[in-house]
Amino acid sequence: MNNSSDRVYGASPQDSAYPMRNRPSAITSCIIVGGGITGLITATFLQRKGINVTVLDKGKSIGGRLATRRISHENSVAGVFDYGAQYFSSSDPRFQVWVDDWLKHGVIKEWCQGFGKSDGKPRYYGVNGTRGIAQHLAQDLDVHTNTKVVEIGYDSSWLVKTEDEQQFQGEMLLLTPPVPQALDLLDASLMVLPLDIRFSLENITYHRCITVLALLEKPSSIPAPGGIALEDNYITWLADNHQKGISPDAYAITLQASPSFSEDYWDSDDAEIAYKLLSAAADYLDSPVIKYQVHRWRYSLPKTFHPEPYLALSEIPLLIAGDGFVAPNIEGAVLSGIAVGELIGKRFKG
Ligand SMILES: Cc1cc2nc3c(=O)[nH]c(=O)nc-3n(C[C@H](O)[C@H](O)[C@H](O)COP(=O)(O)OP(=O)(O)OC[C@H]3O[C@@H](n4cnc5c(N)ncnc54)[C@H](O)[C@@H]3O)c2cc1C
Secondary structure, three states: OOOOOOOOEEOOOOOOOOOHHHOOOOEEEEEEEOOEHHHHHHHHHHHHOOOOEEEEOOOOOOEOOOOEEEEOOOOOOOEEEEOOOOOEOOOOHHHHHHHHHHHHOOOEEEEEOOOOOOOOOOEEEEEOEOHHHHHHHHOOOEEEOOOOEEEEEEOOOEEEEEOOOOEEEEEEEEEOOOHHHHHHHHHHOOOOOOHHHHHHHHOOOEOOEEEEEEEEOOOOOOOOOOEEEOOOOOEEEEEEHHHHOOOOOOEEEEEEEOHHHHHHHOOOOHHHHHHHHHHHOHHHHOOOEEEEEEEEEOOOOEOOOEOOOEEEOOOOOEEEEOOOEOOOOHHHHHHHHHHHHHHHHHHHHO
């Protein structure tokens, strides 16, 4: 790899901000910020090629928007909720290879071939929730959760500083957070991007999504197979995690609010949001609600995305990938992760 540039980007290992005692002990080939599906696919791909890789994620658990949570009430059994991505399909043979592997290992199952009318195209779900897919990928990787990256700097190698004052050093850096969060990190690190790249990244924007997780006393009346897309002002999607198969012991419902509701009620309190959404869904619930939680996704699905699978800087080994590239869903994120992995692999081979 050619690190010929003598320009220092952001804070560097030589800065006084990094005292000797805090210096990282080992240098890894590639640091990946973000342990969502994009980061984990790239990490798996690189590790299989014998390239050292370290994944850093700020979340308590791995997976990002592949999110699954358990909720119980008093002594009742726990409901299991997918509250980020709900299901996925596959149309690209490069993604299908991963899908087949997950099917073989029992990580995913076919849920149905369409909600309402069948179109013959499988929709898959994670057997242990969608987060289970991330956990499966992460099991053999060097992954650090609860590790928020707050500053990056480049001076012949990368130095990555975390909120809890750890430091990681790497030859290449891949950023996979939702693009506005990646830009915030670059800005906080005083990294100036070439204008065309900055412009492309600022064009990638996301919908907000408020999600309500409701534990019901009785089975819902959401029709089989347990998921329904609505053209409603308030709700766009309702899922019955019990029918789906991930919540065998409790009736666990996920409600996703429409983009307009999510914008309008973003700052409302949880009780008002839950009241409005649960009332709007009453016909499908058919049961008292025992307990609910509200989750706010500031970045859910990309509204606009970049047509190329990643962005790469030519001057320094910095790459940016994720579902804001290729297509705004799990398949798009995986294709972005594969493409950027191929590029990183080639650079190391070179
Ligand atoms: C409510 C909702 C419903 C969805 N439904 C579907 C669906 O049904 N089907 C589908 O295909 N897709 C769906 N999606 C989209 C899908 O979840 C995403 O496309 C995909 O998970 C994106 O993966 P990613 O790795 O690119 O990003 P993320 O999953 O967002 O991963 C980025 C990671 O970066 C981490 N991070 C951010 N900043 C830092 C930092 N400074 N330091 C360290 N770590 C950091 C985050 O913690 C996160 O884990 C849905 C998303 C949401 C939110």
